[in-house]
Amino acid sequence: MAQVARADVLQVRAENDVVAVRQAVRTWAVQQGFTLVDQTKIVTAASEIARNTVIYGRGGTVRIEALVDGIRKGLRLTFEDQGPGIADLELAQRDGYTTGTGLGMGLGGARRLVNEFAIESKPGQGTKVTLTRWK
Amino acid sequence: MERIPILRMGKYLLVTIQVDMHDRLAMQLQEDLTARIAAVQARGVLIDISALDMVDSFIGRMLSDIAGMSRILDAQTVVVGMQPAVAITLVELGLSLQGVRTALDVERGMKLLEESLRTTSGDHPDEDDGPGGES
Numbered sequence: 001m002a003q004v005a006r007a008d009v010l011q012v013r014a015e016n017d018v019v020a021v022r023q024a025v026r027t028w029a030v031q032q033g034f035t036l037v038d039q040t041k042i043v044t045a046a047s048e049i050a051r052n053t054v055i056y057g058r059g060g061t062v063r064i065e066a067l068v069d070g071i072r073k074g075l076r077l078t079f080e081d082q083g084p085g086i087a088d089l090e091l092a093q094r095d096g097y098t099t100g101t102g103l104g105m106g107l108g109g110a111r112r113l114v115n116e117f118a119i120e121s122k123p124g125q126g127t128k129v130t131l132t133r134w135k
Numbered sequence: 136m137e138r139i140p141i142l143r144m145g146k147y148l149l150v151t152i153q154v155d156m157h158d159r160l161a162m163q164l165q166e167d168l169t170a171r172i173a174a175v176q177a178r179g180v181l182i183d184i185s186a187l188d189m190v191d192s193f194i195g196r197m198l199s200d201i202a203g204m205s206r207i208l209d210a211q212t213v214v215v216g217m218q219p220a221v222a223i224t225l226v227e228l229g230l231s232l233q234g235v236r237t238a239l240d241v242e243r244g245m246k247l248l249e250e251s252l253r254t255t256s257g258d259h260p261d262e263d264d265g266p267g268g269e270s
Contacts, residue, residue, distance in 0.1 A: 015157045015158050015159055016157055018157060018158070019155050019156075019157045022155060022189065023155065026188070036220045037219075037220045037223055037224070039220070040188065040189055040218075040220040040221060040223070040224045041223075041224050041227065043188070043189050044189045044190070044191050044224045044228060047189065047191040047193075048191055048192060048228075051158070051191075051193065095229055102192065102193065102196070103192045103195075103196050103230075105192040105228060105229050105230060106192055108229065109192060109227075109228035109229045109230075110228075112227050112228065112229065113224065113227055113228060
C-alpha cells in the first residue's frame, strides 16, 4: 500500500493557476526522481486537467501527493471542483469530444499519460480526477 | 500586457517562446503573428520552441492554428527545436500537430523555409507535398 510522504494543496481557479500547477508538478516530479520523459508526461497531464478544472469546473483545487510504495516512488494529483459535473463520463473521455472550444483531447490524452487514472463526477456536484504516475 | 516578441528578418518572422505560456498569452501570440504577417507581407514564420518543456493540447492547437492561418496569408510556418521528451508526450497525448512543419533546429528550419519559398516563388504555394511535418 502506497504511503503519502508529503502533500500540498494548490488553488486552480484562474488561467495563471494552470501555469502554477504545471510548475509545481514539475518540481515535485523532479524531487521524486522522475526521468525527463516521465516529468513531461505528468506535467502535461496536469496541465490538461487543470485547464478543465478552471474552464468546465469553474475552479477548484489540486492536491499533490508524493507517494512511496516500498522502493517505488510516485506522484498523485487529485483535482476537485464543485462545478456542473459531467453527465456522460464515457463520452467526455472520447478523443475529439468536447462541449467547449478545445480539441477534446484533454481527458483521454491525460489518461494515456499516467499509470492510474480515475474520474468521478455527478451532475450538479462537481468532478474529481485522480492522476497517478510511478517512477 | 505581457507579450511574446516577434522579430522580423527580411521576409521572415522569428518567434522564440521562452516563457511558460498561459492560454491568453498563446492566443495573443496567434493574433499578433497573423497581424504582423499581413502587415509586413512575411513569407515565412519560424517558431522556436526549444525552451518549452511541455506542449499540451492548447499549445499544440495554437501551433497548428498559426500554421493554418499563415498558410492562408501566403506564409509558411516551421516549428523548430522541440525537445524529445515533449515530442514523445505529444504523440502519447494524441496530437499530431497537423499541417505543422518541423525541423530540429533554427538553421534547418530556415533552410526548410528557403527551400519551400524557392519551389513556390512566382507560383501559388499549394503544390502537393502533403501535410508534411515529420521531416
